[in-house]
Amino acid sequence: MRRVLAALAALLCSLAVLTACGGSDSPDEADSGPKTIAVTIEGGNVTPNGERVEVAVGQEVELDVTSDAPGVIHVHSSPEQELEFDAGESTLTIEGIDKPGTVDVESHELEKVIVQLEVR
Amino acid sequence: MSDGFTSAIISTHGIGGAKDLPISPELAIAGASAALVVSFTVLAVAWRTPRYDAATSGRPAPALLTRLVDSAGWRVACRVLGFAVFLYAAMAAVFGKDLVINPVFGIFYVWWWVGLVPLSLLLGPVWKAISPVRTINLGFAKVSGSDPDRGLFTYPERLGYWPAALGLFAFVWMELVYPFSTELGPVRLWCAAYVAVMLVGGALFGSRFYESADPFEVYSTLVAHLSVWGRRDGRLVLRSPLANLDTVPARPGLVAVVAVLFGSTAFDSFKDSSRWLSFVQSTDVSTDLLNNLALVAFCVGVGLIFATGSMLTGLGDDLRRRELPNLLAHSVVPIIVGYIVAHYLRYLVEVGQLTLIQASDPFSDGSNYLGTADLDPWYWLAYHPTFLANVKVLAVVAGHVLGVIAAHDRAIKILPPRHQLTGQLPLLFAMVAFTVGGLYLLFAA
Numbered sequence: 001m002r003r004v005l006a007a008l009a010a011l012l013c014s015l016a017v018l019t020a021c022g023g024s025d026s027p028d029e030a031d032s033g034p035k036t037i038a039v040t041i042e043g044g045n046v047t048p049n050g051e052r053v054e055v056a057v058g059q060e061v062e063l064d065v066t067s068d069a070p071g072v073i074h075v076h077s078s079p080e081q082e083l084e085f086d087a088g089e090s091t092l093t094i095e096g097i098d099k100p101g102t103v104d105v106e107s108h109e110l111e112k113v114i115v116q117l118e119v120r
Numbered sequence: 121m122s123d124g125f126t127s128a129i130i131s132t133h134g135i136g137g138a139k140d141l142p143i144s145p146e147l148a149i150a151g152a153s154a155a156l157v158v159s160f161t162v163l164a165v166a167w168r169t170p171r172y173d174a175a176t177s178g179r180p181a182p183a184l185l186t187r188l189v190d191s192a193g194w195r196v197a198c199r200v201l202g203f204a205v206f207l208y209a210a211m212a213a214v215f216g217k218d219l220v221i222n223p224v225f226g227i228f229y230v231w232w233w234v235g236l237v238p239l240s241l242l243l244g245p246v247w248k249a250i251s252p253v254r255t256i257n258l259g260f261a262k263v264s265g266s267d268p269d270r271g272l273f274t275y276p277e278r279l280g281y282w283p284a285a286l287g288l289f290a291f292v293w294m295e296l297v298y299p300f301s302t303e304l305g306p307v308r309l310w311c312a313a314y315v316a317v318m319l320v321g322g323a324l325f326g327s328r329f330y331e332s333a334d335p336f337e338v339y340s341t342l343v344a345h346l347s348v349w350g351r352r353d354g355r356l357v358l359r360s361p362l363a364n365l366d367t368v369p370a371r372p373g374l375v376a377v378v379a380v381l382f383g384s385t386a387f388d389s390f391k392d393s394s395r396w397l398s399f400v401q402s403t404d405v406s407t408d409l410l411n412n413l414a415l416v417a418f419c420v421g422v423g424l425i426f427a428t429g430s431m432l433t434g435l436g437d438d439l440r441r442r443e444l445p446n447l448l449a450h451s452v453v454p455i456i457v458g459y460i461v462a463h464y465l466r467y468l469v470e471v472g473q474l475t476l477i478q479a480s481d482p483f484s485d486g487s488n489y490l491g492t493a494d495l496d497p498w499y500w501l502a503y504h505p506t507f508l509a510n511v512k513v514l515a516v517v518a519g520h521v522l523g524v525i526a527a528h529d530r531a532i533k534i535l536p537p538r539h540q541l542t543g544q545l546p547l548l549f550a551m552v553a554f555t556v557g558g559l560y561l562l563f564a565a
Contacts, residue, residue: 046401050397077137100505102138102139
């Protein structure tokens with residue numbers, strides 16, 4: 001039993017060391033200007049289609065939307081953001097998100113996730 | 121109450137706003153390698169004679185504590201507490217508005233479903249002590265002068281935990297797949313059906329029914345087997361979690377219960393992964409159908425992998441192969457708890473607090489009945505993603521280690537000597553698959 005415990009302890013320690021090097025937080029890029037994402041909403045489909053996009057904490061996101069119909073984009077941050085747009089081309093701004101996490105950006109009408117913002 | 125979170129908790133995604141960041145690949149790999157190495161270390165160096173025995177394990181709890189928890193006053197206090205929360209939630213469900221700020225959603229999906237896990241881990245079988253359906257059953261028995269433990273019939277032992285597995289599946293289906301999970305009507309209906317089935321079951325089979333068929337009691341009591349609190353011949357004892365885990369009764373359907381619990385949590389991670397999202401969103405097949413199929417596939421898949429892993433061994437004459445999965449299924453409980461911690465820790469802390477805030481305003485009219493409406497939620501975990509990621513991986517690996525040890529001890533108890541080590545290998549692979557799969561989902565989703 002003691003041998004097992006010792007082995008386990010050693011393993012957990014090595015894991016702790018490994019993880020300590022593994023998890024580095026990204027540097028704060030809030031000053032590097034907004035992130036721009038081109039979004040197309042057409043025929044019931046969205047592009048990008050549920051992809052991950054990394055943004056920094058506090059960084060604004062600019063959506064260049066081209067859509068064949070007016071609609072609303074939901075940003076599932078807290079507080080939630082709602083962005084309305086008309087048919088045609090429009091530019092929407094998602095305010096900087098202050099809490100790290102994964103935030104879905106979704107077309108309200110189609111109930112489809114356009115991008116998932118990884119806020120780091 | 122700030123308007124920030126009232127709108128943050130929105131319907132299409134269940135409750136809760138932002139989700140966890142994925143863990144880093146380095147962390148996932150470190151966790152997976154640790155799990156792998158630990159598994160074979162346990163197999164190679166661990167004891168060769170069984171250590172855990174329900175009939176002798178544990179030492180008596182301090183006399184004062186035993187007297188307290190066995191006293192009528194304590195039991196009544198627990199029942200009153202459980203029933204008060206139940207009535208409060210029922211009030212919000214029946215008279216409250218169909219808004220996402222109605223606290224009933226948080227009470228249902230977060231306090232009840234997720235909160236029960238840490239409570240049971242710390243305090244033992246909590247749901248059994250506070251369960252309002254047991255309380256009502258007790259009340260009926262008192263009024264009619266009958267014995268609450270006895271019903272019209274004896275509970276058929278062949279049913280085992282199967283009704284609970286079904287009930288658990290009904291819950292995870294409601295939470296993860298049903299598109300209107302955050303509308304008041306369906307939540308009311310689900311709870312009404314739960315209470316109705318439990319009361320009828322209690323009347324038919326007595327309170328023995330709850331032990332095997334109440335999904336929440338089965339879940340809570342299983343997790344409580346990882347706590348230090350146990351009973352031996354009715355006496356309160358303190359046990360090591362591993363010795364306590366060994367006392368899980370191996371009834372039929374136990375594999376189904378653990379398969380639903382682990383499979384559904386894994387599916388919850390999986391359904392948010394970018395790959396699944398883009399697949400579901402670009403095909404013409406209905407999203408609901410695909411989600412339903414995927415949830416079933418995850419649960420059945422976990423069950424099959426575990427059953428296969430536990431049955432691929434040489435046997436003596438005293439044991440039938442079909443009995444093996446249920447005899448070993450208790451070893452998945454720590455893996456489930458580890459993964460639940462990883463998956464739900466931040467969600468429980470954050471949405472749990474929001475629910476406490478909302479609980480002050482059950483009718484959504486700006487009231488502050490409990491004085492909690494102005495609390496400031498504690499978001500420390502969200503602001504420390506590296507710490508959170510480390511805790512998640514440690515929880516998964518720790519759960520895996522406990523699971524492997526539990527399976528090892530059971531295997532050397534039930535398998536004939538010449539198959540004791542080789543017979544464990546397939547099961548070990550199944551467990552490594554669960555843990556590595558879980559870590560992969562934490563990394564990819």
